[in-house]
Amino acid sequence: MLAVASETPPDHRQRACLECGAPFLAHKTQARHAEFCGDTCRRSHKNRRAMRGAALYDLFMTLRYQRGVAQKLHVWRQLCRLAADFRLEDHQQRAGRRSWRAAAEVLAERPYLNAIVVADKTWRRFN
Numbered sequence: 001m002l003a004v005a006s007e008t009p010p011d012h013r014q015r016a017c018l019e020c021g022a023p024f025l026a027h028k029t030q031a032r033h034a035e036f037c038g039d040t041c042r043r044s045h046k047n048r049r050a051m052r053g054a055a056l057y058d059l060f061m062t063l064r065y066q067r068g069v070a071q072k073l074h075v076w077r078q079l080c081r082l083a084a085d086f087r088l089e090d091h092q093q094r095a096g097r098r099s100w101r102a103a104a105e106v107l108a109e110r111p112y113l114n115a116i117v118v119a120d121k122t123w124r125r126f127n
């Protein structure tokens with residue numbers, strides 16, 4: 001990415017870094033998906049998401065596949081609490097910048113999630 005100059009070249013678009021908030025220029029062909037001013041911010045963002053995601057993953061899998069344990073431990077409430085804590089942290093430390101990727105982009109990378117699966121290779125039914 002380029003640093004922001006006084007005038008934006010016609011083939012670039014100005015964006016704000018999702019991590020540090022600094023403005024940067026992205027080529028117009030990549031501007032739609034350009035989110036970070038550089039690799040340091042991209043790594044920082046990715047590492048925070050990975051650390052947060054690890055806890056969410058374990059709790060969500062418990063919620064989905066160990067429902068008795070999840071109910072006993074109030075896992076849904078804890079998941080919501082974690083999300084609220086992350087959001088508060090974002091407001092306090094990141095000037096409220098969003099710390100998650102757009103759901104439409106995540107889902108666009110996984111079009112199979114919209115498929116309706118009625119059986120796996122062994123023809124067992126899913127529920």
Ligand SMILES: [Zn+2]
Nearest residue numbers: 017020037041
């Ligand atoms: Zn940045």
